[in-house]
Amino acid sequence: MPTLYEQLGGAPAVEAAVDLFYRKVLLDDRINGFFEGVDMDRQIAKQKSFLTMVFGGPVSYSGQDMRRAHAHLVARGLNDGHFDAVVENLGASLAELGVAAELINEVAALAETTRADVLGK
Amino acid sequence: MSSANSPVLHWEDTPVPCLEGDTALEALLRAGIAIPHSCRAGACQSCLVQAKSGAVPAAAQQGLKDSLRAQNYLLACLCRPEQDLTLAPPGQGVRIPAFLTEADWLSDSVLRVRLAASEPLGHRPGQYLTLFRPDGLGRSYSIAGDDLELHVRRIPGGAMSNWLAEAQPGDAVTIQGPAGDCFYTPGDPTQPMLLAGAGTGLAPLFGILRDALRQGHQGPIWLYHGALNERGLYLTTELQAMAAEYPNFAYRPALLDRDGPLPELISRDHPKLNGWRGFVCGDPTIVNMLRKRLFLGGMASRAISADAFLPATLK
Known part of the structure; x- marks a missing residue:
């Protein structure tokens, strides 16, 4: 049984999805304020790590890592609505790439496991 | 890969034991060399290093920009050395003596400075170098061509720009470089x-x-x-x-x-x-x-x- 990461297409799939996903995020007025003035290259690399993780790939950030990385955004008001918007953009990007709905649901479920840590709950 | 033929890994001048199946990152960390790293999966690019000699495994350059590949950069976490390999931190280039050959004003505020170096810098146009005057003050400038042409904006009170504006052909400086990945790579010659x-x-x-x-x-x-x-x-x-x-x-x-x-x-x-x-x-x-x-x-x-x-x- 191939893993989710393999079914999605592994690293090349991350490569294909990252620009699409990050472009949607930057164009989404609900959340793009959090990305004002950040270094784009570094941000793209972070988004690749994030996608690899929620694709079930070989990136494992601990809950503590996720808390630390987002604490400054939580201080600026990052909330459930923002988290939902990111997951929505992720799903839309994968749908645009022709990923099957059940795989998108699996990705969304993996993203969901990070919610409490990302939002510092 | 038999252990008798195991490739030899070096970090700059230091030999680093590399076990079968090791990534370069694992071998370097085990040897106590503090390489920045995070995802260990080729995504975050924190563990970017430069190969100084040896064959770079293609897999170790996955996802890197062409300009980084062209300079033998690789991701240590994706690198399983197949042959002898010498790695180093992302390059700062060499430090070599140079002298000013020419300076002329391109506008009210932009001085074009040309330098000659004691040996080729090996740069690509668009990369940058750091210029040091004899007292050690240094500033970075982009390189505008095949020769060492710099465009220096004169800044009121700027220590280096005003010094360069007064400098004479023949004045000695030191340059360090090249650095930076903003340069042309051939790839597709028809790409806009x-x-x-x-x-x-x-x-x-x-x-x-x-x-x-x-x-x-x-x-x-x-x-x-x-x-x-x-x-x-x-x-x-x-x-x-x-x-x-x-x-x-x-x-x-x-x-x-x-x-x-x-x-x-x-x-x-x-x-x-x-x-x-x-x-x-x-x-x-x-x-x-x-x-x-x-x-x-x-x-x-x-x-x-x-x-x-x-x-x-x-x-």
């Missing part, structure tokens, strides 16, 4: 290219432009040089002459007081940038705005090279 910058951000772009044309780039090349007003432009005659000579090259001086902000002007000229390659240079604010605009216009993130000039010594 967009070069945009402000102020002395023109220096690397001028270097990249000439390099691309010399290497026979056939696709359209658009150069946007942003300035507040006419007085902020320079090399206009040369660039207009090049535009007349090369039908695929368009020179677009962009004056804030006439054309509005540069990113908006580019969007009006080119609403869709899918499949283009981009170079953006200048101060960090304009570079970040331009880079974002090109990306949102559809340019792939990997196809955008940016060089933000930091105001201090360090780049």
